[in-house]
Amino acid sequence: MRLFTRFAAGLLFSTLALPAAAQSFTDPASYNNAIVNEQVDLLKKNLRYISKAAHSENDRKIENRRLEVVEQNKVAVANVQRMPAAYKGNSELRASALTAFKTMLDVYSADYKKVNALASTRTESFEAMQRYFDAQEEAEKKLAVVDDSVNAAQKRFAKQFGMSIESSKESARLAEYTRQVSAVNKYQHQVFLPYFRVQKASAKLTDALNAQDAAAFEAARATLATEAEKSAAELAAVPAFRGKDVAYRNAARDLANLYVVMCAKQFVQIAELLKNKDRLTKVDAQTINANINAYNTQNQKYNEAYNKTSAAFMDTYVPVMND
Numbered sequence: 124m125r126l127f128t129r130f131a132a133g134l135l136f137s138t139l140a141l142p143a144a145a146q147s148f149t150d151p152a153s154y155n156n157a158i159v160n161e162q163v164d165l166l167k168k169n170l171r172y173i174s175k176a177a178h179s180e181n182d183r184k185i186e187n188r189r190l191e192v193v194e195q196n197k198v199a200v201a202n203v204q205r206m207p208a209a210y211k212g213n214s215e216l217r218a219s220a221l222t223a224f225k226t227m228l229d230v231y232s233a234d235y236k237k238v239n240a241l242a243s244t245r246t247e248s249f250e251a252m253q254r255y256f257d258a259q260e261e262a263e264k265k266l267a268v269v270d271d272s273v274n275a276a277q278k279r280f281a282k283q284f285g286m287s288i289e290s291s292k293e294s295a296r297l298a299e300y301t302r303q304v305s306a307v308n309k310y311q312h313q314v315f316l317p318y319f320r321v322q323k324a325s326a327k328l329t330d331a332l333n334a335q336d337a338a339a340f341e342a343a344r345a346t347l348a349t350e351a352e353k354s355a356a357e358l359a360a361v362p363a364f365r366g367k368d369v370a371y372r373n374a375a376r377d378l379a380n381l382y383v384v385m386c387a388k389q390f391v392q393i394a395e396l397l398k399n400k401d402r403l404t405k406v407d408a409q410t411i412n413a414n415i416n417a418y419n420t421q422n423q424k425y426n427e428a429y430n431k432t433s434a435a436f437m438d439t440y441v442p443v444m445n446d
Contacts, residue, residue, distance in 0.1 A: 148206075148207060148210060151210055151211070151280065151284040151286065152286065154206070154207075154210040154216075155216065155277065155280060155281075157202075157203075157206060158203060158206075158216070158217065158220045159294070161198075161199040161202050161203060161224070162220075162224075163293065163294060163297065164195060164198075164199070165192070165195050165196055165199050165224070165227070166297050166301065167297070168188075168191050168192045168195040169192050169301075170297065170300055170301065170304070171188055171191065171192075172185070172188035172189050172191065172192050172235075173304050173441070174441060174443055175188045176188070177304070177307075177308075177437055177441040178437065178438075178441070178443055182239065182242055182243060185239060185242070186239050189231060189236065189239060192231045192235075193228065193231050193232055196224060196227055196228040196231060197228065200221065200224045200225060200228060203217065203220055203224060204221065210280075211284075213280055213283060213284075215280065216276050216277060216280040218276075219269075219272050219273045219275075219276035219277075220273055220276075222269055222272070222273075223269040223270060223272070223273045226265060226266065226269045227266060227269075230262050230266055234258065234261065234262040234265065235262055237258055238255065238258045238259050238262060241254055241255040241258055242255060248323065249316070249319060249320050249323055252315075252316060252319050253316065256312045256316065259308065259312075260308075260309070260312070263305060263308075303440060303441070304440075304441055306440075307436075307437070307440040307441050310361075310364050311371075311436070311437070313357075313361050314358065314361060314371055314372050314375050315375070315433075317353070317355075317357045317358050317375060317379060318354065318358075318375040318378065318379070318429065320350050320353070320354050321347065321350050321351050321354050321378065321379050321382050323350075324343070324346050324347040324350040324351070324382075325347055325422075327339075327343040327346065327347075328340065328343040328344060328347050328390070330343075331343045332393070332397075332415070335397060335400055336397075337394065337397035337398045337400065340390075340394055340397055341394045341397075344386055344390045344391070344394055345386075347382055347386055347390075348382075348383065348386035348387065348390075350382075351379050351382035351383045351386060352383055354375075354379040355376060355379035355380050355383055358372060358375050358376035358379060359376060364436075364440075368436075370432045370435070370436070371432045371433060371435075371436040373432075374425070374428045374429040374431075374432040374433070375429055377425055377428070378425040378426065378428075378429055381422070381425050385418060385421075389414040389417060389418060390414075390418075392410065392411075392414055393411055393414050393415070396410065396411045397411075
C-alpha cells in the first residue's frame, strides 16, 4: 500500500497534525495530514509484518505481526471516522481514505489470514506453494486498487485548495521501503517457484533410489527431466533484478540445469543398473556408487549456492525492520 503524501504550502500550513479526537482543522493541510499520520502509524506496523514474513520461518510470530496490523488498522479507521466528514465541501479525501483503511482492514483480517493459513501446508506440493504465492499477490492487488483512488483524491484536494504536495523524510523512507518490498516479493516468486518444482521432483527420485525401486526411479527420472527443463527455461527468461543482480536467479537456474544434465546421463545409467540390481558385478556397483556420489556432491554444492544467494537477496533488499 503506497503512502499518502503530506501537503506543504510554505509556512502557511503545518506538516504535523494533532490527534484526530482533538482537532478542529482550521486549514486544509492539517486535515490532510491527520489522515497521513494515521497511515504512517499503520504502515510501520504493516512493514514490520512484511519484514517478519520475509525473514522468519516462525509462523506464530508472523501471525502476531499480522494481528498488530489489524489492531492498528482499527485505530486508524476509528480516528478518521471521528474527523469532520468534509473540509469546506470536500468529502472525497476522507471518504477515499476511509475506504482504503477499511479495505486494508478486510485484507489483513481475511486475505492475509488466509495467506498465513496456507503457509503451514505450502511445502506439500508445487500447487500448494503456487496457491500460497497467489494469495499473497491477490491481497497486494486489492490494496493497490484503493491506494490509487486515494492518491487521485488527494491530488484533487491539493488542487482545490491551491497547495503543493510534499513527502516528509519518514514518509519517503516508508514509501520507498514498501515499493521495494513489493518488487522483491514478485521477483522472489518468479525464481523460487521453478526452483521448488525441481526440488519436489528430485525428492521423489531420491526416495526411489533409497528404496532401490527401479520402476519408481525411472518414473521419477522422467518426471524430474521434464520439470527441470521447464524450470530451466522459465528461469532463463527471468531478467536480472533491477537490471543488474543475477546471482539469485543464476543459482536457481544452475541447479535446474544440473538436473537436466544428470537426468540425461548419470540417472539413465543408474536406472539401467537398478533394473539388474540382483545381478550387479563389482564394476557395476562401483559405477552406480560413483554416479550417486557425484550427484550428492553436485547437488549439495548447487543447493548451498542457492540457499546462500537466496538469503543474501532477501537480506539485501528486505532489511529487517523491528521498529
